[in-house]
Amino acid sequence: MSDADSSAGTGADTGLESVGPHLESVVAGALADRDVAAFVHVGTARDPGVRYCQSILERRLRPGEDRDVVAVAFDGDEWLTETTDGTVSHPAETLADRLANRGETEPDAEPRTILTPAAIPHDAALYLERAGFDLASTAVLERARATKTADERERIAAAQAAAGVGIRRAAALLADATIADGRLVADGEAVTPTRLRTAVDAAIVEAGAFPAGNTVVNPDSGHVPSSLDGASAGDGTSTGGTTEDQPLAPGEPIVLETAPRGPAGYHGGLVRTLVVDSDGGKERRAHVAVTQAFRSAAAMLTAGAESVTSVEADLEAEIRAFGEDGAVETRVSGVGLESRERPLAGGEDVEPDHVVRLEAAVRVDEGQWLRIADLLAKGEAGERAAYLPAPSQSLDPTALLEE
Known part of the structure; x- marks a missing residue:
């Protein structure tokens, strides 16, 4: 099964029944609060917002038509959908006419207002305005997506399990590696970033998920993957060379990052750092600080809702408390139909039923x-905040294989 066969989760999964009632409840509340006629979203079948609506629209979308444009509306009671069907009419134009015909206004009446995401395509906005509607921006769809239903959490956990299978495959390769001329060798061949990335991706596919181009080895501070885009100095600047085929060395940290996508479109997110033949240097001290920071963050989010900024600051404070005075980075974001989604901005809260990636x-x-x-x-x-099951955070590759 290739990555393209997943159709990005468009109508392929029928086990997300809990999403529909949740989405309708959130959107209906927004319509009532702002006293508007409807909510409208327009995008391709690969658009995360369109994909999120698939639990309601799946019988009306055409699976596999990733470039189809989909226009969807909800008026508080009923969903309306239009898709590309080979006619000259744009789906947004047809949908706008249908909405207008559902509640004709008097000739001199004020235009009705509908809610749309801020990023709705310009042509779609013009069709809606031409039909007599005023547009008001809303983040209601993103808010709905941030709260994960039980079905969604299961899909995320499955993608995370596939990520763990991939990381363990790389750990097995490193556990079997020997040292020759100052480099790591396994089965007579040098261990390179490309070889590790290929191993991770192959295991993810075998586990029923898709790498989605998100597997990287030794990303720099800007998360530029050395295994895909060449070398970097670790501070966001290029070294001018390439490292994807450069043998890895013992005693140096090897960072493995992956965020596979499951068949329903939901992502995992996992990063591990492994060291072969470690001498117990700086990475050991840093490891103790980071793992303690993760425990602190879980306790913090058990106590109540906290902003993304607060959680990121707590992670760094815990690391600093262990004496780390050099460069420290922390990132917190939601995960779901995108590998990074709301809550994302610093002031947004991590609330009940959110699933977030802590790094x-x-x-x-x-x-x-x-x-x-x-x-x-x-x-x-x-209720205790809990990390999804994943391989050990140990630096020792063999420790990831003992679970």
């Missing part, structure tokens, strides 16, 4: 980082 990194040497990322599901207030 922390410490620079242990020039061009070398220790990075760890896991997914955490926040429960209701007082």
